[in-house]
Amino acid sequence: MINTLGSFSAIVIVLWLLLSVLFAILYPLIKGFLFALHPRFGSALLLAYWMGPFILSVLSTSFLFVPELERVLVDAHCHEACANHVPLIDSVGLASFGLAVGGLVLLFLAVRCVQTLLQSRQLKTQFRAFARHCGAYHLLAAPTPLVFTLGWWRPKIYLSEGLSAACSDEDLSIILLHEQAHQERRDNLRLLLARLSSAILSNSLAKHIMSDLQLLTEQACDFRAAERFGHVAVAQTLLKVKRLMSLPSATSVEVCTAFAERDVEMRIKALLKAQCRVALRPWQVAALASAMLMSLTLLISPLHHGSEWVITLLSSDNVHIH
């Protein structure tokens, strides 16, 4: 049992790490394509791409451990006896090490998840105590111009009186439509899943993709608001709110220019060139899904041989045939 669990865990972790690095390196090649799509599709595809290494590693390793699938998915080969087999580590020490590493990674993910959940609950409790429920949103009696959506599964919109007072009715409707889009799409949950899926990578490797995912997510919500009010009106509101928040008295935050981000600029430019963004057709989505499925099945054979080769290398003569 420990050999099976240890081998499974070691293969998942190594594969997850390798695929994550590979996907991060290959990302610049597909970035242009993603940003040419309508942000609704761009953000969904980028999320799928970024979660790909984790999903692929878990699924392909699970398939790898079904001996019946070997006949279909793995090139015919024999070790001591010609029978269906899975790559197993025979050394208990090595298998225990694999299991321990897998357990630690799982523990780290669970701790991170619980910690974020607690923080989210805490913020919700705090703001709920101060907010007044006004239909679709909660109003905060504060002069700081701020609006945000808080929560994962049933997110709530919080709007400050400062922002409400400074905006026209149309601006306010655009802002609320944008935030409602976050609510419906459960964007905080999507970002959490993306962050957890890339937890095995260093922050420097993951941060560009994460910030692009955030940008595409915001653009998707901008475009949703633009469906009703028009792209120019949403761009104007964005600029207005950004100007409000850039006032030194508005946020009392010393903003360091080294952290200067161009997200608002990119969002406004995207809105003004909305006609250049194309939507994916159903057949294209089906083709992408088929390509994913095919790559998953094609991965099994090299993964099987690769795992056997690595296990043999680590513990010579320890590959166990079942």
Added chain:
Amino acid sequence: MTKRRSSSNVLPNTLGELELGVMEALWDAPHLDAKAICDVMPQFRKPNLSTMQSTLERLYRKGMVDREKRGHAYHYFACVSRANLLARMMGEVIHLLHDGRLETILSSFVNVAADIDQASLAELEALIAMKKQELEGRDD
């Protein structure tokens, strides 16, 4: 020795549900002792006296309430107003957004912490005006 704040406390001025309830009670009626606060708490969150005393002690240490001794009991009053506490919390949220520590918890309409200079804002304004003109020209 200062007790280390739990890593799950995302805001420095984080208050628990009971602490917030106590603050509410003190904002409504200042200068109450622990027993009186217990009495004014809603039934569903009414704690026992010793829980209330330790909650008040925590709030006192956090600098949220002050107290004065009257007879044998301490009488408490809030030293942070409701508006002030909310303003602090909003400031902390903005700081955390800047650090990227809330990216998976909270989505804000615009990145409040991202800097953009006035020249870029003016350039964007000009772009929007141009687009508007272009659309109006097309309509005519």
